[in-house]
Amino acid sequence: MVSLGIRRDLFAMVLLGSALVSGAPLEAQGLGDPDRGAEVFKQCTACHQIGDGAVNRIGPHLNMVFGRQAGGLENFRYSESMTRAGVDGIMWTVETLDIYLENPKSLVSKTRMNFRGLDRAQDRADVMAYLREFSQDPSDIPEAMPTATGTDHDLDPAILAIQGDPEYGEYLASECKTCHQANGAADGIPAITQWPVEDFVVAMHAYKRKLRPHPIMQMMARRLSDEEIAALAAYFEDLE
Amino acid sequence: MKLNRRAFLGTASATAVSLAAPMVFAAGHGKSHVVVVGGGAGGATAARYIAQDSQGEINVTLIEPSRAYYTCFFSNLYLGGFRDISSLAHSYGTIASGGVNVVHDWAVGVDRDAKTVALAGGGSVPYDKLILSPGIDFVDGAVEGWDLSAQNAMPHAYKAGSQTELLRAQVLAMPQGGTFAMVAPPNPFRCPPGPYERVSMVAHLLKETNPTAKILIADPKETFSKQGLFEEGWNKHYAGMVERVGPDFGGANVSVDPDAMTISIDGEVTKVDVCNVIPAMKAGRIAELAGVTDGNWAPVSAADMSSKADADIYVLGDSSAQGDMPKSGFSANSQAKVCANAVRGALTGSTIFPAKFSNTCWSLINTNDGVKVGATYEATDEKIAKVDGFVSSTGETDAMRQATYEESVGWYAGITSDMFG
Known part of the structure; x- marks a missing residue:
């Protein structure tokens, strides 16, 4: 097992080197160790099956x-939020899964996946390497990277710590209310009232980036500053 | 400053009452008065936000002749059979309950020295700050052979309500294989994608009821909003039905004869069954009467929508000449919020936050085939300037187009609830 892991890592270094030289995109930089990923995946198995007969x-x-569209299985009842993410264009790739596994709410605010996320990039890379083994055409998906090189998508804690000014938020929010109803009704456009501040901030920064x-x-x-996003979050959290 | 000013206004208003009776309400009590003319996307929003946010510190009067307001946006969807006419109608009851004094009358004049607005029904209303949001009127003589007296024979349907109902009835009464003609307006005009969404909706209706009918557009413009998206949709859904004559082929050289029901394009006369004449537009007449227009439109400062001719008058929406924003309900609603914040700040000393504007226009091409174009804007010394934008792409998936349409339905619910409560 251990030696296999090392060999993978060595192999990956070569791959990564060539990827960087050829200017391949981030998502082509590769995944981690599927055996370790199988271990990490154990915390997922209470809800998710994988493999023969799953x-x-x-x-x-x-x-x-x-390659699956978010919310893309016909016979599974997804949250509205997940279905919308799929329609908006989210496909599960190395890049999007990496973001989602790090903090599910960064991509899908009201996902039913009640999971705090995998902070360590290596854990995410390893789990994705494991998932890759159950993909139809793994050759389409990059394999193996030497160490955790994953991008951290999590917000700087300093951004999450900003105390928003609700008065400024109220003014800025007037622009949101052209589409998002102030009374929390949702009719083709999601409601954004009474969200936890952190969820709101994480979602807005995910759009911004x-x-x-x-x-x-x-x-x-894109044109909202960190302070303005905090102000909006502070205002909408308390809007009834 | 604030106290002095308000004391002065109180005195001035009291004097005005004694000199210029009858007033619709007595000024005084030290409260500031904001009068809003026009209860559409700009005016209703401004009145509601000022009343709500000032929490009784400002008296707000909204002057709007209609008791039921029919939104121009989404009226094309009624033409296409996607909405009931009643779904476009909104009353002012909730705005009145929110503390706005709603006066159903026409504003027929503005005395900028006395700071009063004259009403058609008699009397006048005093103001400290006046917000004009009267929408559009038509330029006299813009289409040879057409004037407002011909609007029954050849409807414009560019102010929603009975005109829209008339146009739909005329389309439904067309003989099989008949011709629907549209005279499209020159820039700038209300709702840039509007005529072309209308063509799409009429085509949708005709395809169901009268599939051999034709649509003929005489257009003075080289290009139009979302052109690639509309043309893609017309080819896909209504192949062979729509013909557009642009300026290269005389689309700007048009006259009509409402008695004979003919349209002449570059001298070639065609007998038509329905003729939708959308003339060149200008600011709603009260803006001109107030003396704040320059040419057809009313120039404003981008920071707060105040008139360049009078710092106590603000002009919102279609009537304003502001820079880069299209004339749309969304734009008027966006401008109203910036204006409301500035007016409240000027009268009560509340914080005036920096102007931010945005707009998105959705259009429906066919069932579940929605597209959109949008942008954000900022205030510069010169104008409202575009910052950033996007437009739907040709060749999008059906699911994406359906999601865009569903989003537009959500937007309609959102903006009408923002305007009318």
């Missing part, structure tokens, strides 16, 4: 998850 349980089965795909929301978020 079926949907509390969560959808994860066979062939790479284009981790989430919606073009209007990316545009609106």
Whole structure:
């Protein structure tokens, strides 16, 4: 086992080197150790099945998850939020899974996946390497990277710690209310009232950094400062 | 400063009452008065936000002749059969309950020295700050052969309500294989994608009821909003039905004869069954009467939408000449919030936050085939300037187009609840 892991790592160094030389995108930099990933995955098995005969349980089965549209299994009942993420254009790739596994709410605010996330990039890389083994065409998905090189998508704690000014938030929020109803009703556009501040801030920064795909929301978020996002979060949290 | 000013205003208002009776309400009590003319996306929003946010510190009067407001946005969807006409109608009851004095009358004049607005029904209303949001009127003589007296024979349907119902009835009454003509307006005009969404919706209706009918557009513009998206959709859904004559082929050289029901494009006369004339537009007449227009529109400062002719008058939405924003309900609603914040700040000393503007226009091309274009804007010394934008792409998936349409339905619910409560 150990020697196998080392060999993988050596192999990966070569791969990574060539990837960097050829200027391959981040997502092509590779995954981790599938054996270690199988261990990490144990905490997922209460809800998710994978492998021969895997079926949907509390969560959808994860066979062939790479290349699947978010919310894309027809016979699984997803949260509205997850279905919307799929329609907005989220596909499960190395990059999007990495973001989602780090903090599910960064991509899907009201996901039913009640999981705090994997902080360590190596854990995520290893789990994805394990998931890759159940993909239809693993050759399409990069393998093996030497150490945790994953990008941390988590927000700087200093950004999460900003205390927003609700009065400024109220003014800024007037722009949101053209589409998002102040009374919390949702009719084709999600409600954004009474969200926990952290969820709101994480979601807006995900749009701002284009981790989430919606073009209007990316545009609106792009011109908001960290303080303005905090102000909006503070205002909407208490809006009844 | 604030106290002195308000004391002065109180005195001035009291004097005005004694000199210029009858007033609709007595000024005084030291409260500031904001009068809003026009209860659409700009005016209703401004009135509601000022009343709500000032928590009784400012008296707000909204002057709007209609008791039921029909939104121009989404009226094309009624033409296409996707909405009931009643779903476009909104009353002012909740705005009144929110503390706005709603006066159903026409504003027919502004006395900028006395700071009063005259009403068609008699009397006048005093103001400290006046917000004009009257939408559009049509330029006289813009389309040869057409004037407002011809609007029954050849509807404009560019102010929603009975005109929109009339146009739909006319389309449904067309003989099989008949012709629907549209005279499209020159820039700038209300709702840049509007005429082309209308063509899409009429085509959708005709495809169901009258599949051999034709649509003929005479257009003075080289290009139009979301052109690639509309043309892709017309080819896909309504192949062979829509013909557009641009300026290269005389689309700007048009006259109509409402009695004969003919349209002449570059001298070639065609008999048509329905003729939707959308003339060139200008600011709603009260803006001109107030003396704040320059040419067809009312120039404003980008920071707060105040008129460049009078610092105590603000002009919102379609009537304003502000820079880069399109004339749309979304734009008017966005401008209203910036204006409301500035007016409240000027009258009560509340914080005036920096202006931020945005707009998105959704259009429906066919069932579940929605597209959108949007942008954000900022205030510069010169104008409202575009910062950033996006537009739907041709060739998007059906699921994406359906999601865009569903989003537009959500937006309609959102903006009407933002305007009317």
